[in-house]
Amino acid sequence: MTEQEQAHRQHYNVTLAALTFAGIAFALQQTMIIPALPTLQRELDTTTTWVTWLLTGFLLSSSIATPLLGKLGDQHGKERLLLVSLGIFFVGCVGAIFAQSIWMLIAFRILQGAGGAVFPLSFAIIKDEFPEEKVGVGVGVVSSVFAVGGGLGLVLSGVIVDNLSWRWIFVVGAIAVGIAAVLVVFFVPESPVKTPSRLDVPGAILFSGGLLSLLLALTEGNNWGWGSGRIVALLVASAALLVVWGAFELRVPEPMVDMRMLARRPVLFSNLTGLIAGFAMFGSFVLIPIFAETPQGLPDSLARLVGYGFGASTTTAGLYLLPGALAGFVSGPLAGVLGRRYGSKWPMALGMAMASVGLAMFALWHDHPWQIVLGMIVLGGGIPFTFAAMAKVIVDSVRPSETGVATGMNTVMRTVGGVIGGQVGAAILTADTIRRTNIPAESAFVTAFSIGAAAALVAVFVALLVTPRLPQSRHVPVAEAVE
Secondary structure, eight states: OOOOHHHHOHHHHHHHHHHHHHHHHHHHHHHHHHHHHHHHHTTOOOOOOHHHHHHHHHHHHHHHHHHHHHHHHHHHHHHHHHHHHHHHHHHHHHHHHHHOSSSHHHHHHHHHHGGGHHHHHHHHHHHHHHOOOOOHHHHHHHHHHHHHHHHHHHHHHHHHHHHOOOOHHHHHHHHHHHHHHHHHHHOOOOOOOOOOOOOOOHHHHOOOOOOOOEEEEEHHHHHHHSSSSSHHHHHHHHHHHHHHHHHHHHHHHSOSSSSSHHHHHHHHHHHHHHHHHHHHHHHHHHHHHHHHTTTTTEEEHHTTOSOOOOOOHHHHHHTHHHHHHHHHHHHHHHHHHHHHHTTTTHHHHHHHHHHHHHHHHHHHOSSSHHHHHHHHHHHHHHHHHHHHHHHHHHHHHHGGGHHHHHHHHHHHHHHHHHHHHHHHHHHHHHHHOOOOSSSBBBBHHHHHHHHHHHHHHHHHHHHTSSSSSSSSSSSSOHHHGOO
């Protein structure tokens, strides 16, 4: 790029602000729906199973669209595909505002899932556009939005559900996505780094089928029964399709995902850390509001049996998550600074250690609201810390032409972990109830939080495996030199 061309490109801080806003728009819509599910079930006259598909369908489409659009961005231009992603997302938001049935709303939520590509495309743009010394902080800011925006979405949703119509959730979403698209048009330059190649259609179909089967089994396991024929068939189909996909990708000249790239040590262990981090994050998003709102809405005869919770409103329960979300705005960029000085695996491990401590605090101390808030500050600061460092590791470990698809796969791992975390939490609450009722026992929450804390602790050691502990005498490839 010539000096004259560089002079006409936006300052990287302006570009970062636009990308961050786009990430917030997606993250808000990812979680704003959760507190509104009971209201939507009543007003749309549907079942718990179908209303849950408003979250399930979104996660499924996001997981499938994210790596595909990331790959297309590597091929045809990141800014162009970012606008395509936001455009589909915007149509989904507007359609959801006017949806008249659960089926219409599910369909538009599936369209919204295309917005998940915001993250890998943003990481790729930062890698291509920013000065090398600013890449870590830039990636950290956008990465933190995945967790921070999710927490803010729960807070904002509570206010809307308690005071306005549920349709305002999507009005807010449409406004945010529309603004984000305008900002991208004016302030995000098209990356000069492109890799023309053919779209691997068979690989995309195999990957989509395998991931769809896996996530469908995970999200419907509690409803259909984990040992039912449908769940077993889905899990077997998922395993078979993903194995065939992996074998096919190793043989095709221009694969959708280079399997050898995924097998590189930094990428592999970052993705495993992302899986566990998603588990911890979404588990807390599901459990904390339920805990805080209990025993609100229960008859007096049942409320007397419950020895936990604060009887909080949806709005108040969401506010318990707000300090954690705000902590993430600080920790995300800080991870980039520390990573540049000490190596990105250290803030990644530190973030999971903080998450483990935060979840353990929930398990041990939950008698007063301030204890929940304190635990959320620790957890909410730790997860974005990990996400930010993880994305930087992957960006540094792959070629510029692979950034979109590599970070897209990492986003998928976070999502899969989140689905598992949410389902494990729900299963524990369903299985351990107060005698002769369907109300979760206090011990169910303690168990769920303890499992999350243990999983996050395991992730600390996984993160430390990103690079070898001791320096090697042989030449280390650039793709692995991230410490």
